[in-house]
Amino acid sequence: MSSFDLHAWTAEQLQLVEQALEKWVPLDAPADLGQAMRYAVLDGGKRLRPLLVLASLQACAPQRNVAWMHEAGLRAACAIELIHAYSLVHDDMPCMDNDVLRRGKPTVHVKYGEAGALLAGDALQTLAFELLTPPDSEIPFQVQAGLCSLLARGAGHAGMAGGQAIDLASVGTQLTLEQLRRMHLCKTGALLETSVVMGAVAAQASAQTTQALLSYGQALGVAFQVVDDILDVTADTAVLGKTAGKDADNHKPTYVSLLGLQAAQQEATRLAAQAQQALAHSGLTDTQVLQSLANWVLERKH
Amino acid sequence: MSSFDLHAWTAEQLQLVEQALEKWVPLDAPADLGQAMRYAVLDGGKRLRPLLVLASLQACAPQRNVAWMHEAGLRAACAIELIHAYSLVHDDMPCMDNDVLRRGKPTVHVKYGEAGALLAGDALQTLAFELLTPPDSEIPFQVQAGLCSLLARGAGHAGMAGGQAIDLASVGTQLTLEQLRRMHLCKTGALLETSVVMGAVAAQASAQTTQALLSYGQALGVAFQVVDDILDVTADTAVLGKTAGKDADNHKPTYVSLLGLQAAQQEATRLAAQAQQALAHSGLTDTQVLQSLANWVLERKH
Numbered sequence: 001m002s003s004f005d006l007h008a009w010t011a012e013q014l015q016l017v018e019q020a021l022e023k024w025v026p027l028d029a030p031a032d033l034g035q036a037m038r039y040a041v042l043d044g045g046k047r048l049r050p051l052l053v054l055a056s057l058q059a060c061a062p063q064r065n066v067a068w069m070h071e072a073g074l075r076a077a078c079a080i081e082l083i084h085a086y087s088l089v090h091d092d093m094p095c096m097d098n099d100v101l102r103r104g105k106p107t108v109h110v111k112y113g114e115a116g117a118l119l120a121g122d123a124l125q126t127l128a129f130e131l132l133t134p135p136d137s138e139i140p141f142q143v144q145a146g147l148c149s150l151l152a153r154g155a156g157h158a159g160m161a162g163g164q165a166i167d168l169a170s171v172g173t174q175l176t177l178e179q180l181r182r183m184h185l186c187k188t189g190a191l192l193e194t195s196v197v198m199g200a201v202a203a204q205a206s207a208q209t210t211q212a213l214l215s216y217g218q219a220l221g222v223a224f225q226v227v228d229d230i231l232d233v234t235a236d237t238a239v240l241g242k243t244a245g246k247d248a249d250n251h252k253p254t255y256v257s258l259l260g261l262q263a264a265q266q267e268a269t270r271l272a273a274q275a276q277q278a279l280a281h282s283g284l285t286d287t288q289v290l291q292s293l294a295n296w297v298l299e300r301k302h
Numbered sequence: 303m304s305s306f307d308l309h310a311w312t313a314e315q316l317q318l319v320e321q322a323l324e325k326w327v328p329l330d331a332p333a334d335l336g337q338a339m340r341y342a343v344l345d346g347g348k349r350l351r352p353l354l355v356l357a358s359l360q361a362c363a364p365q366r367n368v369a370w371m372h373e374a375g376l377r378a379a380c381a382i383e384l385i386h387a388y389s390l391v392h393d394d395m396p397c398m399d400n401d402v403l404r405r406g407k408p409t410v411h412v413k414y415g416e417a418g419a420l421l422a423g424d425a426l427q428t429l430a431f432e433l434l435t436p437p438d439s440e441i442p443f444q445v446q447a448g449l450c451s452l453l454a455r456g457a458g459h460a461g462m463a464g465g466q467a468i469d470l471a472s473v474g475t476q477l478t479l480e481q482l483r484r485m486h487l488c489k490t491g492a493l494l495e496t497s498v499v500m501g502a503v504a505a506q507a508s509a510q511t512t513q514a515l516l517s518y519g520q521a522l523g524v525a526f527q528v529v530d531d532i533l534d535v536t537a538d539t540a541v542l543g544k545t546a547g548k549d550a551d552n553h554k555p556t557y558v559s560l561l562g563l564q565a566a567q568q569e570a571t572r573l574a575a576q577a578q579q580a581l582a583h584s585g586l587t588d589t590q591v592l593q594s595l596a597n598w599v600l601e602r603k604h
Contacts, residue, residue, distance in 0.1 A: 026459050026460070029459035029460065029463075029464055029467065030459075030464040030465070030467045030468045030471075030488070031467040031468055031470065031471035032467070032471070033459055033463065033464060033467035034459065037459065086424075087424075090420055090421075090424060093420065095415075095416035095417045095420060096417050096420065113397075114397035115397045115398050115470055116467075116470070118392055118395065118397060118398065118420070119392075119463055119466055119467055119470065121424075122388075122389075122392060122423075122424075122427065122463055123458055123459045123463035123464075123467075125424065125427055125428065126427065126454050126457045126458035126459070126463060127454070127458055127459065129431050129450055129453070129454040130451070130454035130455060130458055132450070133447050133448075133450045133451035133454060134451075135451060140443070141442070141443035141444040141446070141447040141448075142443040144443070144446075144447035144450070144451075145435050145443040145446035145447045145450070146435075146443075148431055148434070148435045148446070148447070148450045149432070149435035149436075149437060151431070152428050152429070152431040152432035152435060153432060155428045156425055156428035156429055156432055157328050157331035157332075157335055157336065157339065157425045157428070157429060158328070158331065161331075161335065161421055161424055161425035161428060162331055162332040162335060162425075163332070164421055165331065165332045165333040165334070165335035165418075165421055165425075166332045166333055168333065168417055168418070168421065169332075169333035169334070186332070
């Protein structure tokens with residue numbers, strides 16, 4: 001693993017993802033809807049979810065020797081990024097987190113107004129499902145339907161949206177560690193986990209492999225959120241690209257407020273190790289990208 | 303057609319739709335997300351879109367002699383109603399139409415707060431795609447993927463959301479009749495048209511039949527909006543179940559403000575006749591429900 005260059009792999013994959021998003025997020029939507037959608041998605045973000053999709057696809061089908069598989073992976077990668085982007089647009093709105101800065105730029109509602117942000121978020125979510133079901137494609141219908149099913153379940157009331165509802169209800173309250181973990185399993189974890197599983201479904205992986213990757217994604221997802229909470233305390237706004245210290249200001253329960261900084265860091269390390277273990281039990285031989293991504297999640301600075 | 307009892311047919315279908323929504327819109331989503339979603343969807347609405355799905359399915363497959371077809375139709379019917387419901391929840395929010403009354407009840411943001419309404423709308427949209435892709439179902443993957451594709455295209459930037467963007471940009475401006483028609487083709491028409499085509503796809507109808515039903519749905523969709531504009535002027539709030547006269551108050555361009563009341567009524571009649579003509583050219587023999595629905599759209603009082 002030490003010889004693997006995650007940076008180079010990431011740069012290569014990101015180019016594909018950015019090109020695809022550039023092509024698929026519409027320029028020509030009416031009024032300024034298209035511009036607002038593109039503003040929310042293009043030119044920004046770590047693209048962790050797309051990278052997880054593509055890393056998982058690569059682990060399951062290293063040769064990608066089926067013609068449609070590359071397209072399916074790229075569509076899945078972009079679709080989940082659109083879901084992530086829509087959730088940020090809506091989260092930032094005044095009635096939610098009221099954030100004015102995201103990825104170092106004014107948030108969508110600052111730039112396009114609240115109604116414009118509401119609509120752009122809505123249309124980004126729809127576009128995700130549009131991308132997964134292209135007319136006249138060679139992607140098998142089973143894969144198309146399977147990807148839609150996963151994405152809807154990861155993003156919906158039992159996944160991301162459910163986690164946001166818990167989050168919203170928890171402001172100013174005291175959560176136990178178990179409740180906090182459940183919230184993040186939904187809010188952030190569900191979509192990260194879904195990314196990994198979508199890669200497996202795009203590769204038509206076996207049930208056993210898919211299950212192992214699901215465990216990897218689950219551990220990675222919570223680790224990501226723990227690190228997010230740590231960075232909210234330790235990083236500054238310029239490096240983070242969004243307003244630091246917001247959680248404490250909003251009296252939001254976090255892993256840091258609940259465990260303290262040091263124990264939160266230990267928890268992140270434990271979860272990342274758990275993710276690596278799941279990979280070791282996956283039966284897959286080509287998991288170095290997924291391993292490196294788990295390390296990156298743990299060690300990231302923003 | 304004269305002997306056909308639309309009222310009885312509708313009552314029977316609505317019972318199926320209401321039961322299915324009751325079952326599929328979650329009770330157990332975290333915090334009050336599930337309650338807000340159910341409040342937005344259950345016990346209210348004309349259910350025109352589900353009825354169009356089921357009428358179209360019935361016209362294309364009168365016997366419904368394939369086991370999964372009934373389930374596919376019902377899932378499509380509920381999915382499109384969820385999309386419609388989400389759009390109403392978001393439309394009613396203070397940053398959009400700022401409406402406090404819908405179907406005779408306080409709107410979702412009045413009852414659950416703005417953040418709650420935002421999330422509920424988001425999760426309703428996601429749930430629509432979840433309903434269309436059930437795990438372990440006998441619905442062919444081709445039908446599942448086809449329904450997702452149609453719904454995403456009808457609801458997204460080139461359909462409903464696009465129409466809302468035009469609508470938003472047009473407040474206080476002067477539109478030509480052609481621009482107004484384009485707006486409504488997207489805003490309301492796209493989803494009504496999609497309903498009809500989803501029924502055809504659930505029935506695995508031929509391309510020719512699907513095309514004829516698309517024309518029917520398109521004409522019906524604009525007719526519906528013209529009648530909506532007429533009712534905003536002629537009906538009172540109690541009958542309408544929402545605040546009447548809002549369009550004029552908001553200086554929104556409508557068919558009535560552009561054509562005058564009488565010419566708007568003629569336009570609605572012309573469009574309904576166009577819908578009937580499309581049916582006559584569909585090659586289908588069992589179209590009485592679709593015919594009656596077109597008449598109902600023209601003659602409705604709310």
